[in-house]
Amino acid sequence: MTAVQKVAIAGSGVAALATAIQLAKAGVEVDVFEAAPQLSLGGSGISLQGNALRVFDALGVWDDIREAGYVFQGLHLRAPGPGAPVVAQLPDVNSGGPDYPAAMGMPRAELARILFAAAEKAGATVTFGAKVTGIQQSDAGVEVFVNEESAGVYDLLVGADGLNSTVRELIGIETKPEPTGMGIWRSFVSRPAEVERSELYYGGPVYIAGYTPTGENSMYAFLVEKAQDRFGISDEDASRIMLEESRAYDGPWNSIRDDLAAGAPANYTWFTKHIVPAPWNRDRVVIIGDAAHSCPPTIAQGAAQGLEDAFVLTELLIARDELDAALWDEFHARRLPRATAVVEASVQLGQWQIDGDRDADAPGLIFGIAHRMAEPA
Template identity: 50%
Template sequence: MSTSPAVLVVGGGASGCAVTVLLRRAGVAVDLIEAKEDWNATAGSGITLQGNALRVLRELGVWEHVKESGFGFDSVGITAPDGTVLHVNRDIRTGDDLPATMGMQRPQLQRVLTDAVRASGATVRLGTRADTFEQDDEGVTVRFGDGSTGRYDLVVAADGLGSATRAAIGVTDKPEPTGMAIWRIAAPRPAGVTRTDLAYGGPAYIAGYCPTSDTTLYAYVVEAHRDRASIPPETHADEMRRLASAYGGCWPEITEHITDPAKVNYTWFDRLLVEGAWHRGRVVLVGDAAHCCPPTLAQGAAMSLEDAWVLAGLLTSGRAWDDALFQEYYERRIPRVRAVVEASVQLGQWQLDGVRDADVPGLMGRTMTMLRELP
């Protein structure tokens, strides 16, 4: 490795931004490329961040911005489809003195992270893809979509679930659908919504919402996945409103705002867990490029952020950037990520199978208690 290492980060989502900021803090030169011209500035409705995700955001130096922009709470309500509150659970804190849960508008979180990347001094190229990676013992030569090339000591693949980098380096694992899908929308927050409430049953498996600021929330309904081609985009608002209209409590007020199909997001649940190693030579995977899970535990972003934290810590430890270091990264992450992926998938599978006596509270409690430990 050269005396002044250079890293290419492919992908400007949560894990890519996080690893960039942490490496730049240690003086590592970082180029970040992102395929989308707008750097995902408007993508998504909302996101649930639990304490272990907030812990990494605090390490990045952006916690105060997140706290100002989001909505923190410490409990979750379980309701009947008509809105009757059946039980309120105190959330397990996974981030020390931080809130158990923070709801946030996803574009707002992206702005906080991209501002931090800009402030770090990293070089950012938007609308740019990496086409090929030629490796030797010293580094990686990358050819970009515009024909230019760059030479790096390491490439961090943070390009998401459909990672082209993962495929380019010969990792054959691909995401697989779990059988569920989710409808999401951002909407004004009714005054009575101060936590996540989840209704089980009715026409959907789950109907829930999460406050994302003093004035906003995101709402979602989960059903069995359908052929996307059978649902024209112009009908998305109608489809989500049809499902949501069966629920009571705050749902009628929320449903009034499900009118614009362009603001409704329909996504299948997928699972992915790359086994054996998360690197090939000097290209290493982080976040959704290495693993993903259904949002039944709201841990997807947290696992991605933790990857970035652990990898950056190893890369800035003074050790050689070699197979032993990258394998240690994998071995530190895999037990924790595997537990989250398997639990998240199991929670959904119990619903798909109609298992009425499933130990949902036990599985969630065991998993969240494990996440209180540092990664």
């Protein structure tokens, strides 16, 4: 007997689909409501740490994920300027344990396709163009309104609907994402043979320049700069700006600039930070993933933390007989300290860059978080 028999999920991102997969596999009736008209297959690439890969294995999708991406060990730091010399080779902590590589990159679109297919195969129903617009809670459950009409009464509504979560607003949580002062350009480009792992360049005209391999022939490149109003510019101007800002960086950046000059699209977003204090639930409604916490991708733990939210929540819902205070207490005890540590460390790494703090122990902070993530959530 599970603590829930019928669950609604708002959103169709990583945390939402992971929740849908695990609950549907356990025989729970799952309805996923996504406001967008179709599955999001945009974006560039994504970096995934070992603790994320451990969750993918539990979901039953690790083989597909591994085949669609590019696994690697270690992190190289390069200097800007001619030749882009490697100045440090940092080892990775296998945060997923010895059965998984330390890290991997993959196209965001492939990750979305794999998780969506797994959710449908498990028995979850996914409806697009379906925005959760209201809730009404009672002792019997939570009535969920989609596009202003009742979609039925559920035992639980999971708000995994992203940074600008409607569910978070509906349950009266006022904590929202705040800009950190950094913005990032991203582009999906071809992979030069010499790129076999993530590489970062510190210094030069932007805070950080880097790239991560996502496949045999692909990688995503990024530039982190002071946050600016870059929104609303044309696709052509976006690629041109990213190309121009990268000219101080040699090595594989020469290939990246060739792709940008040939029309590789670039997109721009601001880094945000927030952590909703406990509780993340209001009776039979709970938020997880980016709805509950966000941070700069400075240690590449955003997706992993959303996956861990989903895994811990579903583990408890499947193992318990009742959706009671004890379940929520354990959920928050296992998730709040861990997610908070990741958010605080990620923000601190970015702030050191903004402040130009050359004495900061960035490697020590990164490895400390990695060792903490090696302990299962």
